[in-house]
Amino acid sequence: MAKILVMLPNNPGDVLMATPALRSLKADGHTVHFLVDEESALLVRHNANIDCLHVLPRRKLKEKLSEENFRHGILGLKEFLAPLFHERFDKVVNLFQGDSTAYLASLLDCSDTVGGRYTRKGKLELVGDMTALLYAIPFARRQVPAHACDLYTLMCGTRPDGKGVELSLPNEAYAFAEQLLSERSFSRDRLVVFHPCAAHRKKEWPAAAAVDFLKRLEQAGYDVILTGSAKEQARVEKLRNEAGSQRSVNLCGTASFLESAAVMNAAVAVVSGDTVAMHMAAAVGGRAIALFAPTSPLETGPYAAGSVVFVSSCLCFGDYAGPCSFDKYCTQHIGPDQVLACLQGGKEKPLSGIRRLDAQFDPTTGLMDYQTDGYSAYASSGRAFLRFLTGTPASGHSLSADEDITLERFSRLLSDNSQSLNMMKRLQASGKEITDWLKTNRDVERRLNLCTGPGALLAAFLRLKNNAIGSEAFQDLVEAMLDNVRNLSMAVEAVRGLSLPVAAPAVKPKVALLTSPENSAGKALDYQGLLILPFSGSLPGIFSQAESLPVEYLFFLSDKALPAPGCLNEMVRILSMYPDFSAVCVKGLNLDDIVIQAGWERGADRRYSARLAGKGRFDSEVSRYAFIPAAPLEGFLVRKRAFISVMQIGPITSGPEAAGDFCEKLMMHAGPILYCPEAEVYLISLNDRKAQIGSFSIS
The missing domain is CATH 3.40.50.2000 (Glycogen Phosphorylase B;)
Structure with a gap:
């Protein structure tokens, strides 16, 4: 059998979560080497499933690799690596999502490596579907397909045995x-x-x-x-x-x-x-x-x-x-x-x-x-996706109506992605101009990355697989991307086919969408029972008919806003869970995934300005929920009762100050306003939308 090195120089809790994988490898007859940090070594020193324990003196090496002692650090690193090179492992599994072991995996240069490793050109390569899935989870934590212990075990190429983590005590x-x-x-x-x-x-x-x-x-x-x-x-x-x-x-x-x-x-x-x-x-x-x-x-x-x-x-x-x-x-x-x-x-x-x-x-x-x-x-979709990737037996999971809708849309987008990549491949081969198709493909990828729910996990998985492609030659790159799209398309169809019949849709609160008649955003929202009304920007005009609207929430969306599918579902979920909040606002992005606004903030001069403008879409600050003093009505969900109560207090300032005045009164009389990072919209003009992305709003 094989000699396998598993690397996880992480905190003690994570190291314990690797013990089921070590047990399964040992049960399969392999010789198991385990590389851990000094802090965690004590917890696995007595583990009978480990044939050889390698303790990485990470802190000492970091000290030696400081600028003044760099040569000492290199000598210390070589001294530590020498016995590892001598072992000549048949397989290396890097469970740690950090640079240290990714570099170590590349230095060991084992032909059968799973996990993150750096190529000779310094690019991080994610080897294996389970690796891409593990790295995708931070982008979609509500869609976790399996426990970390199970993902570790599957990355090692073995199966979970239905037993817990273990700690042997002297x-x-x-x-x-x-x-x-x-x-x-x-x-x-x-x-x-x-x-x-x-x-x-x-x-x-x-x-x-x-x-x-x-x-x-x-x-x-x-x-x-x-x-x-x-x-x-x-x-x-x-x-x-x-x-x-x-x-x-x-x-x-x-x-x-x-x-x-x-x-x-x-x-x-x-x-x-x-x-x-x-x-x-x-x-x-x-x-x-x-x-x-x-x-x-x-x-x-x-x-x-x-x-x-x-x-x-x-x-x-x-x-x-x-x-x-x-x-x-x-x-x-x-x-x-x-x-x-x-x-x-x-x-x-x-x-x-x-x-x-x-x-x-x-x-x-x-x-x-x-x-x-x-x-x-x-989530049923995540479980079914894992079953497809690993070939594990199917067990009864019923997709929700929202999951099925998202997967159907995602499947259509993958088809668009495949079409644009194929056209790029053919045109490039014949020497023709591909600029338009490059732009079309970027637009498709943008739509994929805006998907929520199970789509967020699958989009991150595809993005990571594509980013890890080793070749930089255009034809090879496009061919590898096509393979990734084809494989994921098969997986999505299998997920929808393997699952039990779609569960009955949950009854959702009624929402009125208030936007420009020219904005076709309602079709992208996929929200059942959505009442679409024209909105010219006049709050008093909406107030006059709000009482008679058979809805719980009002969703203001400007003609510049192109919402992500699932955006409204997320906002309604938050207001349904937290009755103290009066309203939630979206994250506004440009086409380069740079934040235009994450609500408003108020300066010392009492003027409002865009909050977190210029940050990246996945920046840590941008990804946090937060109370905000105000927000533009470009993507703003408010409780109908709260809206009516504020409008009854007195007139709202007209013009550019209207949104700020309304939000001030809303916070004072109805409750705080929340910025919701998981509700995303692109903010572009209608003309730009037609010129740049065609039917981008129709998912």
Whole structure:
């Protein structure tokens, strides 16, 4: 069998998530080498599935590679690489999405490499469909097709075995746990481990909730051990004091990773946010009860059957670093009473905006599945796409009406993409001018990249596959792009064919689209029950008929705005979930995917100007939800009741200041206005639209 090097010099939680892949490789008879960071090596040192562990001294190498010690760094790197070159691996799998291992993969120059690696010309090449899928997820986190553990396993060329992450502990760690429980007279059947802190505050409970939970645990008769790092010791001690806890034990900084894991192994449950403690609990057979908000449990939740996740709706979703944009704790709506009821095996009280997910393995595929009310939490389209790529057996997934509509549109766009690429290929071969077709193909690609829902994941997948094409020769490049389009077209048709009949469409709130009669944007929105009305720019004119309109929302769209399909669906979803908001506005882009406006901001002179103008479409600031003081009526969804109440207050300033005046009154009397980064429109004039992109608005 093969000698395989798997590389993941990442944080301890991610390293634990690679252990199912290592186990499957070993079960297939391979010799397994594993490359990790110094920080994580301890967690896998005793893993029987690893034949050879390589520890990358990343921090030391970075220090040596500093400007003044560059030569020392090169010598240190060569010293580390020497035994790796000597091994002559049959296969290298790079699971890490960073430059260090991509360069290392290129240096090892193994003919069978999977993951990211740099070519000789310095271009990042993503080898393998699973690699492109893994890299596509940040562009469509609501469409995660599988848990990271399963994607890692599939990247390694093996199959998930339906078993959890694992952490082997030495006898000394178990002895530590036994001694601690004995000294404290703690009972295993009443022991709960609570890990209240996280490296990122957005991932943890607010202090008040943590204090409340600790109180409830002790009142219910549980023995409690609190875990964490040494730098969290003071914070945890403060929680204990505020809870008036006399019996609980603060283990922060006094126990190693492995000793803490042994304590978790003895507990009836481990309660934590999205942290390494959660993964450790799952790995030693403890029951993990996890709290999630800005990150996705479908991607990085506890990978063990029987685990439970409470997920809070969160506008910081996908952005877990730094403070909350809304000065809140993302997990604050998850109630301590909910978690305690779950721990005790009772039925917790359902709360608005909170979902409970129960972890189990799919008996057919071995994939992790999180169930809510008996249904999989994974998007059916993403699951079916994964099945197509890997040839895994089909299991019952029913596409939603929105998924089916999006995939049908996406399929048409792929057909347009294929047509333009074929024309470019033929014309180039005959020496004819291809400028017009290059422009047409750019327009098609732009439409693909604007797709939402499952289309966002598939578009990112295609974009990454195309960007990773090695050849720069025009004909070879076009041929490779054609292959990518053909393969994805087959996948989309298979997804629609493999799935069960389309689920009945959900009833959506009624919306009135207010735009220029010349703007055909309504056809691109694909929103059921959309009432389209002409809008000349006069708010009083709309006010006179608003009361009689049979709708919940008014969507103002200027004649310059060309909305992305799904744009309105996303805006309605946000206002439906958050009743305190009065309105949401879009992200406005030019044809080069540069932001024209992300709402308005107000300067010291009290004048409004475009917010975040000039930023890139996927810039981190642009991708965050935010409260804004005002927005132009170029893509603005407002509650009808809020609109009427503001218009009843008094006249709105006419002319260029009208939108600002209206927004000021709206915030004052109806609630805040939210910028929605996932609702995108191109802002171009009608004449430019006809000249540059023809029927671009008709998807």
